[in-house]
Amino acid sequence: MFPALNLDFNLQALSGVAGSISIACWLIVYTPQILQNFRRRSADGLSLTFLFAWLLGDLFNILGAVIQGVLPTMIILAAYYTIADIILLGQCLYYRKYGEHDDEEDSDLEYEYEIDEEYEEEDDHGHPYHEHPVSASHLLDLKTSSTTIPVSVTWPLWKSILSNLLCMLSVILAGIIGFLLSPHNFHQPSDRPDKIIFSPLGQTFGYLCAFLYLASRIPQILLNYRRQSCEGISILFFLFAGVGNATYVLSILADTWEGDQNYGRYVAVNASWLLGSVGTLLLDVGIFAQFWWYRENDEGEVEGENRRLLERQDERRRNYV
Template sequence: MFPPSGGYQLDIETLSGLCGSISIACWVVVFSPQIIENFRRSSAEGLSIEFVIIWLAGDVFNILGAVLQGVLPTMIILAIYYTFADVVLLGQCFYYRGFTLRDPKPEPPANDENEAPSERTPLVANGQATSPSAHRHPSAADIESNSRTRSQSSFRDRMASLDGTHMSPAVPMHPQPKSASDAEALKPSQPRSWTQAILFNSTAILLVIAAGTAGYYLSPSSPPTDEHGLTPADEQAQSLQFSLWGQIFGYVCAVLYLGSRVPQLLLNYRRKSTEGLNALFFLFACIGNLTYVLSIFAFSPLCSTYKHGHFHQHHCHDGEARAVYGRYILVNLSWLLGSLGTLFLDFAVFVQFFIYRGSAAPEDIPRTANGEGRGREPNER
């Protein structure tokens, strides 16, 4: 036997409110794992800068669409916060990689026979002296490429170059350990195992979901009328009004959100690695999009009639509730398409995490004295 309409409506409203609160909690912390990952690695090579730039543009249009469509002030404040977090992430990319708007192409394996001599080329390789005839002379394109690479060097490298102590022959290029304990401290920390990573990520997700749930139940309930004397029927009727520019910006935002994932997917494919990406970054994005979509679908239409300056709720006639629900979905269609589309693309990123796990990117592979790359063991980073 079905529950009465009043209890059913309450259940739908509770589900929508819970999903919306969990979505907000996920989006508040979504950027933190990747920002911390970049800081810990002192690198942003794993993150596509085109992905961040397009996402930032999408958030800007999200603010414009939210303001023009007349959504809740809380959503506008969150949209501004997302934009600020995008700027922080973009600033990290510029700091570690220099001012460039394009993702670098993965470096091919070094080949001594084709490598142009430089100040880093060893005089003796494999027991044999290198001769000028064994190397090709750098072309104009190579010189231009090297010049462009130097011009895009990161702020961190430029600041480090101010220290002139490495110019002295008495100072080694790398610090030498003075004792066995120092040598052990200089070893790179071992990464977490696959099981440890799953446990850590699961715990973080559960904590965020718990915070979103607590935030919903601790927030004050909505009064029958707000400070402007508007009833729930009035508020719903206003939310169903179309704003032309709000809809335009909403669809532009959806297209940008969908397009932002493509550069990241391509970068992972070219590098054959997801090194430098934090899985929680995309996990929180997936859960945030999923709960946001559920909060939109969990909508209980109110049938009302406009009289004496207000909308008065009444019992829904045949097909009336369906018409109100359909109009509601049309108003929010751009945000639904953007969230659902990015949800599927983020799943594609997780497939890459699974395929490329244990694989190091070309720029992360250490090189021996003769310039050849040394393969990493599965437990090395």
């Protein structure tokens, strides 16, 4: 039913496991951010320059991978990244134009409708009047039962860390299981091509891709710094990207055999992809530091927003009573 497992773990096995984990991370990397944008009906935490640069980097990644003749899996993944980039970018552009404004208007209209249903009817002359006297307890019931504006909830720090850690471990485990269940989980030296082709055009696209990946993080870091906040950004988005880059680099560097004379040329061919992954990983460390540094500001922003929403609700209730 399942392929036999070769337990002779070596560098090739390490390369395969790391590559499988990297694929699992990159398949899921966009999902946390897309879901967070959907829940918030906003994408104000993401830099559009960051997303556009990342999209261009993925496009050059496809061109470089095709011309350089890398593994078909890498080409398919590069195409998948591009499609996911377009979805995330489209979502952000939509919410920048429609999300917050429409959400506030819909909440206002829904709130006014509920107040009208609760308190007002028209008499024979079309004038509104209260059918029953309004008691303080009735107002308290309304306050607790008819709230239509969503209120954000913050988790304790340890719960957030534990939740993110469990998500990350689940994806890593899925990558390992996928590798173990694959029919050819350990490559043999004979599987490697005798001659490694060095394409100048493919390398040009590869280095352009690396430059764009590195440049993409800078606008996001600057945006976080100006806002003094990482509110609206999913930390899992960058965690999956970080682990995906780290395991991708490991899968390339470990893909060798002792005494292989082509290893230096093999690393040179993949140098642009290594540069992009390592550099991006280092910049992501800076974003993780911002998450930690600005965490108190983000908690204060959520509490302040909740307070403003509740004050706005109280004011509307007083106007209708």
